[in-house]
Amino acid sequence: CGRPRSGRRPPPPAAPSPSRPPPPPPNPKLSCALKLTSLCAGVGGAAEQLDSDSSEGGSAGGSSEADDTFWINWFCAMRGNEFFAEVDDDYIQDDFNLCGLSAQVPYYDHALDLILDLEPVQGDVFADDQNELIVASAEMLYGLIHARYILTTKGLAAMLEKFKNCDFGRCPRVSCSGQPCLPMGQSDIPRSSTVKIYCPKCEDLYYPRSKHQISTDRSI
Template structure:
């Protein structure tokens, strides 16, 4: 019985996919079903993306029997990892793939949000581009709706295209009960209990609103009533004249302008 168990375990661990999933740095990946990998429809267009595509596919599906040197084997191994990642991006948006990633999400296998206000909410891997070799994988928090870099350097080296730009949103469309309550809490800087820069921010906002209101009143030719309005109007008029002069330099070329002659008044 012991011999049978050891032989079974040895055969099981000899599968390439099991070795890939159990390797350090590949914790974000789920295992792709063999029937999905052997369906050519699911691999459409990948033969042009992967070097030694057929050999790589044979290695992933455990039918590789090519006798080659170590350098060639290493190249095919690299292509197999790339192929698995590209297929993985397609697989995890299927019903079966979403269920597997959901289990990893519930166990927080992808990490927890580093933001204090999110109270260690689980993260999801995501890509910022669907094309390979463009952006590394990021981690998305559904509570604060922000993205973060992985803590481990091994995870930071994973291509974001292996998860795609849609998976982290699709999983909440399929499982809406997982959508967390949004985090509206924000850190408020304080000094001895008093808010920092709150009056200054309010004054800046008031100035911006006042300037916008004055511009609207001038367009409507309505008296604003501000004391410094006349000086601002003259300043804006001079700026408009300068802009017109820059826009039509030929008009001022001979010292003349529309409506009169430009020059000192006697």
């Protein structure tokens, strides 16, 4: 018999694939740390949101407080108005204390409403130039009321406190050693002249040092 025909060698049997090792058991410490990190991130985000809301609320509250500023407080706090004391609303609302002022001040009723922070009468519409005149009239009217108020007991006490705080300035004379001064006017006629400061030590008059105070009406 002849030799058998040669054929292809059969492929070797495939090696068994190695099985994957089972996953390690979860680390309780690592799991706890991840949960804690996630919790802190959530709390931090909530805290940032709370801070943002608080800041917005604070800014809203600040703007609300700014909107609640009364006209008298605003006017007396303006630069150059340090000579003015805050007049009580009760004094201004007493018509007896305002006798004769309506003839001296244009737009008297509207100026008085502005000083007392009263709502304008419905239907009153003014142009920009008229509104400026009303504001100027309110400042003039307040000055005339102030001139009467500082002659009362409360007004004198308010001016004394400002004198002690040197709100009116000091005497420029060296020999007076910084003596506090008082504002003084020599005329009761509005717009006739400007205010001076009086030194009770040397008994002389001086111009205020601040350029904003030089233009203050002497009649106040």
